[in-house]
Amino acid sequence: MIAALARDLKREAERANQRRLLVLAGDRDRGVDAAYDAIEAVDADEGDVSLVSTLEGFRFERLAPRGADDLLGRTREVVVLDCHDRFVPNALGRAAGAVDGGGLLMLVTPALDDWPDRRDGFDESLAVPPFTLGDVTGRFRERVVATIRTHPGVAVVDLDGAEGGSAGTGVAVERDGLTDPPAARPRSPPGRPATATFPESVYDACLTPDQSRAVRALESLATPGSATVVESDRGRGKSSAAGLAAGALALDGRDVLVTAPGFRNAAAVFARARGVVDAEGDGAGGRNPEEDRTVRAPGGGRVRFLPPAAAADLPGDPDCVVVDEAAALPVRLLERFLAAPAVAFCTTVHGYEGAGRGFSVRFRDRLAGSEFAVRDVRLDEPIRYARDDPVESWVARALLLDARPAVPEAVAGTTVDDVEYRSLSPADLLDDEVLLGEAFGLLVAAHYRTEPNDLARLLDAPNLVARALVVDDRVVAVALCAREGGLDPETRAGMYEGERVRGNMVPDVLTSQLRDEAAAEPRGIRTVRIAVHHALRGRGLGSRLLDRLHDEFATDVDYFSVGFGATPRLLRFWRRAGYRSVHLSTTRNDASGEHSAVMLRPVGDAGQALLDRHAGALRDRERDALSDAHRDVDADVVRGVLAACPAAAAVDLTPHEWRAVVAASFGPGMYDVAPGAFRDLAIATLLGETDDVDLDDREERLLVRKVLQGRPWGAVAEELEYVSTAACMRALGSAAEPLVERYGGDLALAERDRFSDR
Structure with a gap:
């Protein structure tokens, strides 16, 4: 029965050039055996089958759920996802994205009626202390089961129809998944654009007008100072377009450097590049991309692969760089490719890679602010499978990959006086698809790290709470918050000794990194995400949402907190909301490319005590760290962190130090005589709410760059746009004058008067 159903699904998928989903629900061993039977029935090539499972010992390629990233950029005839031991939403998206047109995606699941009530390894990651596994709900799986039972193109087999039966015996087909679609229509080659410079054979290899437009845009890589961004959902041929362009550039003698999370992710790029070189260059491109990571063209051009960290150094001075699956790379790494003569970033829009939205949320602004002339192209028409593919629409529905905020017209003109504060309980979200889609869509659109796993956390994690501002039932702002702290002495002691405690980010930082064993005892609410509709930003909605959160939870917690990639704008926002700095990470966040800041807003005495001791520790650390681990932190980030530190x-200063500072400010002295004294004055001036020292922005940046970070005079003068190093030195002296007036005693003021009387 299973073999016959698999053959029917495969034939229909091949005829329509679509994919089909086969769900094998029931006992795990039977499910795995049934998956084997189905694979054999459809005569799939063993080298074109992947199994994502915690089990081992299969003859097919086996990937652990956490290793499903290896499917990025690859195409498979069959992918089997074992959902029993660890059902990871990100892995589902990656598995589905790898199945080619005419292929099958198989899910081996528990019995569908029982699945939402079961708990697995992924659920354990949601049971963050002090909550337990019993506090985790199964609403996300309930949602997945509902879509499985109602979505077209999904076949469901109940394997437990006969106790003790084997696959193929005593099973029941709940749904056959057959949709009888029309046969796929042959594609017509889009042709070569009139203004194109690449060979005609390159455009003959394009399968859609979208792909042809992408190749045409990528011709700009031949021109230094050009950047091209190619975006699409998975399966639209963006990697193939990049490969066609790379091969054409190599034929023209260019050195094209390609990078991706792994070489297998770039396999399509190299296959198409090799095809172009073979067609135009008489077979010069070689034959085995797994063994040969360089495609060489007859005229000396080449297409070569390097891993991202190595490629970012631009070894060999390439003429251009192609970054495939760019959204899966850290923003900090992407920034380094802006030093290339020309660069292309190819990225997936709806995040099957599960790596977040660092590219679209953070990096695009930096690219726009660069000196590159940027071209954008988007591919919408599927290539690896036909339009209306049921697996694509099912995965998008199950994982909310196409979640979007309310359309701007629906919320236009909204003010803070129009909105209603609303609790978004998991039950409410599960029951209201529009509410869930708009809330999750805001989180996806506004934050670089939202991924399919976060949908499961939103619906099932016991430590999370969601709140929103709505107008006419449309979500205009949303906050996702985590309960933290309140941990028992044993857990706190383990955290202090280096044990990782999930879901308690701020207590973990303050305890394990900053060595405060008592930090995890007070109870806190951390804002994990906050997002305002893009059409309504700047109208005070974010502040209103926080105000209501503070009012609701003030009697339940000792403090509110937030951790984020520090930028001057965000530091100002959180400072205005009453949050104060307690920590700045020594390293940059891989995803955001920024140093992470932690800020607290105390509620009761315990929260105030926590803030007081860590604000003081931050003050003491930064006096030294700014010339060491934080030497490269943006000056305005430093200003923002210190301004929000209440210590x-x-x-x-000693008499000698005061005489040296006054002489450098009002007389002929030099800064280098007493740099430590200047550092103490700079820290005191930039800390907290002090506003009685009248310095402008550039003067404060000068204190950060030269006095606190110890940068060379010439570099500081150039960055801050002083006409010369001497002018920069004089400016520091002038900036120190009001510091002497504010902090100097009788000795300092008398010394000042000596120079003033001259």
């Missing part, structure tokens, strides 16, 4: 700094 006061005593200025206790």
Whole structure:
């Protein structure tokens, strides 16, 4: 029965050039055996089959759920996802994205009626202390089961129809998944654009007008100073377009450097590049992309692969760079490719890669602000499978990959006086598809790290709470918050000794990194995500949402907190909301490319005590860290962190130091005589709410760059646009004058008067 059903699904998928989903529900061993039977029935090539499972010992390629990233950029005839031991939403998206037209995606699941009530390894990751596995709900799987039972093109087989039966005996087909679609229509070659410069054979290899437009845009890689962004959902041929362009550039003598999370992710790029070189260059491109990571063209051009970290150094001075699956790379790494003569970024829009939205949320602004002339092209028409593919629409529905905020017209003109504060309980979200889609769509659109796993966390994690502002039932702002702290002494002691405690980010930082064993005892609410509709930003909605959150939870917690990739704008926002700095990470976040800041807003005495001791520790750390681990932090980020730190700094200089500072400010002295004294004055000036020292922005940046970070005079003068190094030195002296007036005692003021009287 299973073999016959698999053959029917495969034949229909091949005829329509679509994919089909086969769900094998029931006992795990029977499910795996049934998957084997189905693979054999459709006569799939063993080298074109992948199994994502925690089990081992299969004759097919086996990937652990956490290793499903290896499917990025690859095409498979059959992918089997074992959902029993660890059902990871990200892995589902990656598995589906790898199945080619005419192929099958198989899910081996528990019995569908029982699945939402079962708990697995992924659920354990949601049971963050002090919550337990019993507190985790199964609403996400309930949602997945509902889509399995109702979506077209999904076949469901109940394997437990006969107790003790084997696959193929005593099973029941709940749904056959057959849709009787029309046969796929042959594609017509789009042709070569009149203004194109690449060979005609390159455009003859394009399968859709979208792909042809992408190749035409990628011709700009031949021109230094050009950047091209190619975006699409998976299966639209963006990697193939990049490969066609790379091969054509190599034929023209260019050195094309290609990078991706792994070489297998770039397999389509190299296959198409090799095809172009073979067609135009008499077979010069070689034959085995797995063994030969360089395609060489007759005229000396080449297409070569390097892993991202190595490629970012631009070894060999390539003429251009192609970054495939760009959204799966850290923003900090992407920034380094802006040093290339020309660069292309190819990225997936709806995040099957599960790597977040660092590219679209953070990196696109930096690319736009670069010196590159940027061209954008988007591919919408599927290539690896036909339009209306049921697997694509099912995965998008199950994982909300196409979740979007409310259309701007529906919320236009909204003000803070129009909105209603609303709790978004998991039950409400599960029951209201529009509410869930708009809330999750805001989180996806506004944050670089939202991924399919976060949908499961939103619906099932016991430590998370969601709140929103709505107008006429449309979501205009949303906050996702985590309960943290309140941990028992044993857990706190383990955290202090280096044990990782999931879901308690701020207590973990303050305890394990900053060595405060008592930090995990107070209870806190951390804002994990906050997003305002893009059409309504700047109208105070984010602040209103936080105000209501503070009012609701003020009696339940000791403090509110937030951790984020520090930018001047975000630091100002959170400072205005009453949050104060307690930590700045020494390394940059891989995804955001920024140093992470932690800020607290105390509620009761315990929260105030926590803030007081860590604000003081931050003040003491930064005096030294700014010339060491934080030497490269943006000056405005430093200003923002220090301005939001409420710890006061005593200025206790020796008579000699005061004479040196006054001489450098009002007389002929030099800064280098007493740099430590200047550092104490700079810290005191930039800390907290002090506003009685009248310095402009550039003067404060000068204190950061030269005095606190110890950068060379010439580099500081150039960055801050002083006409010369001497002018920069004089400016520091002038900036120190109000510091002397504010902090100097009788000795300093008398010394000042000596120079003033001259």
